[in-house]
Ligand SMILES: [Fe+2]
């Protein structure tokens with residue numbers, strides 16, 4: 582197996598999230614798993630954007646998607662700091678979580694689920710940062726976390742645009 586993939590890959594996106602949620606601190610394998618979840622965030626938000634009215638709502642969702650890639654880039658730096666070796670982000674072809682669920686509509690429940698997921702995402706990153714002994718890695722985790730809260734705010738704005 583390529584060394585940019587984790588040894589443990591739970592069956593689906595939600596199982597992977599639940600697995601990471603049980604960890605106080607991210608080891609190398611957990612950071613690699615989180616890279617897969619973050620890079621899958623771009624096609625996921627692109628899928629949501631494809632269901633949104635054109636204009637501000639689409640832009641907000643695509644911005645979130647681009648920032649998920651930036652989160653993966655920060656995790657790449659964290660892995661490289663931790664190992665002292667170059668780390669290449671896996672392609673979407675190699676990513677078992679890359680295919681978004683077959684959503685057909687931006688329902689209030691779906692968007693509320695994303696807001697909650699992003700808020701939890703921030704809490705998770707802050708917890709991992711709290712347990713991370715390397716201050717540089719901890720700061721990368723905190724930056725990702727703060728942006729997850731902004732993602733939730735953008736999704737809440739989309740819900741408002743849709744009149745939810
Ligand atoms: Fe993210």
Ligand SMILES: [Fe+2]
Pocket residue numbers: 622645649699702728729732
């Ligand atoms: Fe996010």
